[in-house]
Amino acid sequence: MEELIKQLMGQMNKRFDKLEQETGQMNKRFDRLEQETGQMNKRFDKLEQEPGQMNKRFDKLEQETGQMNKRFDRLEQETGQMNKRFDKLEQETGQMNKRFDKLDQSLEAVKQEIVNNQTENRSYFKHIETKLEQQRTFELVSDELRGIKIDIEYLSEKTGKHDKQINNLSKRIQA
Template sequence: MEKILNEILSTLKDHSKRFDGIDEKFDSIDQKFVSIDKKFDLIDQRFDSIDKRFDSIDHEISDVKSRLGNVENRLENVEERIDKVDIRLGNVESRLGNVENSVERLSEQIENNATEFRSHFKHIETKLDQHEETFHVISDTLMGTKIDIEHLSKKSGVHETEINQLKKRIHS
């Protein structure tokens, strides 16, 4: 039995050496797993930093979207104001058309009045010319009458003087 036990022990020692080799292999595998875990930890850290970068990029993108939303709102407001200006400009154009029509009517009316006034002035000038001729005739007549009156007045003065002289002679 001793022999069997020795054989078993020697077999176990052989097996123990094999197990030691297996243990060493497991230890090296464990070390590889540890180094792999470290690498995974580094990769996790890199992913964490990448996640942080993506979060900051997401935040910046949301800020940009917010700003773009504000810009879009402003553009919509500008478009509304431009539409209102277009409407007002259309109203102004319509009113300007009405003003142009009124100006045309007034222009025609002014031309008609000018023609009528010219005709009326010609008529008045004709009448004035007739009256001027009449005044010249009357003036000439009055002048002639005045001359006649002066002549007669002189004659009557001469006659009165002669009469006075005759009276004085008679009385003397």
Template sequence: MEQVEFLGMISQLLDEKLSPIDQRLATIENDVHSLKEGQKRLEGEVQALKEGQERLETRMSSLEERVDGFEARFDRLEERVDGFEARFDRLEERVDGFEARFDRLEERVDGFETRFGCLEEKVDGFEIRFDRLEEKADHLIVEMRSHFRHVETMLENHQRVLETASQEMSKGKIQTDYLLKKVAEHDLDIHRIKNHLQL
């Protein structure tokens, strides 16, 4: 389309340049018809016409060279446009590559979010288990305190028994073997309680 417009412009330019020559040719023809007796003048006009034709041919040759130059420039311009198109194609490929990489990165981020969600659930589970463990520890502490109070009570009872036994021994009312047996039984009970507490 651009070449057609360019050729139209060249044709219009030629018409403008050739219009004076056409007018001169018309004048020459009129002179030939009106001045047949002036052959020399006619020959001069013919000579001038030949010279004008040579100049016209020279200008046409120059114009053809310019047209050839324009065509060469258009060819180079088309090559540059083709180069730009190739570069744009490569750029589009790179942009597509970036988009693909961003998509993969988003998928990885989504995977991290999922993993963090699972980790949070595990942490919540650990917190629940720790809460239960704390409750068990509280119950164990309460039981241990109860056992300690029981042991203290038994120790106090044993102490009273020993004191009573000591008083009775001093008075000679209780046999020594019986007292030793009771003391051994109490010691065994205390040993069992201590072992139970250590467990």
């Protein structure tokens, strides 16, 4: 029996501990709710103060729109002046177009002259290339002749030595 009572008491203690934890959590939640309601009250206070500020802002807006109307009037005047200036610019661009047409004609003449010069230069360069090819051919022949001359000199030296040796041998044989 005592054990049953101890078990019941243990279970009751566990339940009381859970209840204490839950009430602690509930207290925390209530604290948060109280803070949030305090913040909401502050916000409502601010909102109550804002209508007066909004009236001031509307007054400022009315003043600014009056100033903007004046500025728009000035802009309309300036656009009229700008239209006149654009008309002048259109006339000037017409004159410039005429001048550009003249320049185009001059450029065509210059292009034709350049084409003629190119043709003349091509024929001149072909002539120079022909002369350069002839010069290269002469240089190649000259190099080959130098090589042949060196070979002839070498062979002449050899024949001279051989002639001396033959001469020396024939003198020995006679002696």
